[in-house]
Amino acid sequence: MIKLYYLPGAASLAPHGCLEETEAEYELVRVVREDGIPVDPPNYLEIQPRGQVPALVDGDIVTYESAAVCMYLSERFPQANLAPTTDLAGRAAWYRWHVYLTNTVQADFMNVFAPGRSLDSEAGKSELEAGARARLRATGEWLEAELAQAGGFLVGGEFSSADLFLAMLTRWGRRLDSPWWDAPNLGAHYRRVIERPSMQRVYQQQELED
Ligand SMILES: N[C@@H](CCC(=O)N[C@@H](CS)C(=O)NCC(=O)O)C(=O)O
Structure with a gap:
């Protein structure tokens, strides 16, 4: 059976x-x-050598990196419609969103929540965190404008795994000076995603309140 290793x-x-x-x-x-x-x-380090979550084990296949796991599951279960399958332009947008959200936006969140991962000196950590907070403010504004054009969901107006990824980051953005979910479009997108029965079950299983 598939196993997902997690932290709430x-x-x-x-x-x-x-x-x-x-x-x-x-x-x-x-x-x-x-x-x-x-x-x-x-034996968790044998599954995820950096000791981080998530990790996914599916028979002989072991994978990690949150965006990669989302993309893997989308391919593994095409009937779930987590990605555009026949529309190449839609597919390109789906790749673009996953890669951007993980390599740019998620990386900035990591520099806010755990700046010590990248730097040891206290002054350096403060500078890194301040820079990441400023970029995330600008990113939130840009996402807000993108969502105004998007028709409800990121890829061609249809729900996909990219929306789950953005909702995760919007939730992290509740800890910024201007919480992301207070912005009208980001807030509406977040609610649209977490009101799905799948996410309601996830929040229940992880005992998340917001
Ligand atoms: N780029 C990785 C980052 C994973 C990550 O940083 N996970 C955090 C929780 S959000 C973690 O396990 N932190 C513990 C640690 O880094 O020691 C991914 O997206 O999977």
Whole structure:
């Protein structure tokens, strides 16, 4: 059976949403960490060598990186319609959103939440975090404008795994000075995604309140 390794609200949230959308059978495994080191399951570093979540095990296939897991599940379960399959332009947009959201936007969130991952010096960490906060403010405004054109969902107005990924980041953006979900279009997109039965189940299983 497929296993998804997770922590509540973490980068495993969008992959968990994808799994619920597929209606596949899977096991959700919470990773226990002590002093930043995963201790349970005891072999977790063999699955995800950096010890981070998410990781996905599907038979002999082991993969991680949240965007990659979302894209893998979209291909693995085409009947879930998590990605455009026949429309090449739609597919291009779907790739673009996943890559941009993970390599640019998610990276900035990491520099806000864990600047020490990239730098040791306190001054350097503050500078890194301040720069990332400023970029995320501008990114939120840009996303707000993009969503105004988008027709409800990111890729061709149709729900896809990219929307699950953006909703995860919008939730992280609640901790910014101007919470992302207070912006009309980002807020409406977030609610549209988390009101899906799949995400309601995810929030219940992860015991998330917002
Ligand atoms: N680029 C990775 C980042 C994963 C990541 O940073 N996960 C966090 C939770 S959101 C984590 O496991 N943090 C613990 C750590 O880095 O030690 C992905 O998207 O999967």
